[in-house]
Amino acid sequence: MQQEFLTPSEENWLHIHDEFAQRWNFPHCVGALDGKHVVITAPANSGSSFYNYKGQHSIVLMALVSANYKFLMVDIGAQGRHSDGGIFKNCEMGRRFSEGLMNLPPPSIIDPAYTEPLPFVIVADEAFQLNSFTMRPYPGRNLTPERRIFNYRLSRARRVVENAFAIMVARWRIYHTFMNTLLATIEAIVQATVCLHNFMMTRNHYFDHRLIM
Numbered sequence: 001m002q003q004e005f006l007t008p009s010e011e012n013w014l015h016i017h018d019e020f021a022q023r024w025n026f027p028h029c030v031g032a033l034d035g036k037h038v039v040i041t042a043p044a045n046s047g048s049s050f051y052n053y054k055g056q057h058s059i060v061l062m063a064l065v066s067a068n069y070k071f072l073m074v075d076i077g078a079q080g081r082h083s084d085g086g087i088f089k090n091c092e093m094g095r096r097f098s099e100g101l102m103n104l105p106p107p108s109i110i111d112p113a114y115t116e117p118l119p120f121v122i123v124a125d126e127a128f129q130l131n132s133f134t135m136r137p138y139p140g141r142n143l144t145p146e147r148r149i150f151n152y153r154l155s156r157a158r159r160v161v162e163n164a165f166a167i168m169v170a171r172w173r174i175y176h177t178f179m180n181t182l183l184a185t186i187e188a189i190v191q192a193t194v195c196l197h198n199f200m201m202t203r204n205h206y207f208d209h210r211l212i213m
Contacts, residue, residue, distance in 0.1 A: 007096065008072070010103050017105075017120060019067035026123065026157035027110050031064040031072050033124040033134070034161040035084035038190055041180040052080035059183070061190055062087050064122060065161040070198045077187045084127040097122070097133050104133065123158040168197045 008016075013030045020029035037058035042050055050057040058080030064073040075091040088094040096102050107117035121135040130136050137151040169175040172193045179186045 007101065007103055010105050013103065013105055013120060016066055016072070020157055023067045024153070024157040024160070026153050028108075028118055028120045029067075029123055029135075029157055030104065030120050031066065031122045032158045032161040033062075033064050033088065033122045033128065034158070034165070035078075035087060035127075036061045036063065036165045037080055038175065038186065039178050040183075040186055041178050043183060048081060050080045056080070059186060059190075060084070060087055061165075061194075062091060062093065063161060063164070063194075064093065065164045067157075067160060068201065069160055069164040069167060070201050071164065071194050074191070074194055076190050076194075077183070085129055088128060098131075102133075123154050125158060164197070167201075168193055171197065171200070 016030045017028060021027040037052055037054065037056070038061055039056050039058050040050065042057040046057075050059065052058045059076070060078040060080060060082070062075040062078065062084070063071050066072050073093050075087070075093050078087040078091065089098070104120045107119045109115065109117050119132050121133055123135050126136055126139065128134055128136055135154060137154055138147045143151065174189065174193075179189065
């Protein structure tokens, strides 16, 4: 498995965008972002470093997922006590997005009726910071109809990352219990299941469609 960070080409991003636009009706989207806690037995002398908001010890799998439930990029191993937004901001993936090193296509016009070019973005929930490359829902309850529709479409596009996690966990039961081994081994297990998940999705292996929300 590769250790270096492989950046998609502009052509790759445009293909990912096409899938989100066609399948989930959310143009200019190049991935859905979220974090998953992988529950572990607390390492010796780690104190509360891995203790998360759920009252468990964990490391975090931060993942960017395609419209077809495949992992595009992952960061594995952040301590569970950190927030998803903080992990993304400080990991290599987040830094490269922030520094404009991801080969994203330049902003373009979505609809001829609107003359303002819009950037290509990843979609995420409220845990992540809003910026030029990350789109999150409008906050609050008293929203205009237009904003409610936007939030619905964003939520539907973003849900693919939750579904990808659900499919992976259902396939590998090691995620159903505490991982009690060295951190390096746990990270290797997670990386292996991510690769196998993509392989099986590419080969159209069956998965329980009830896992998809």
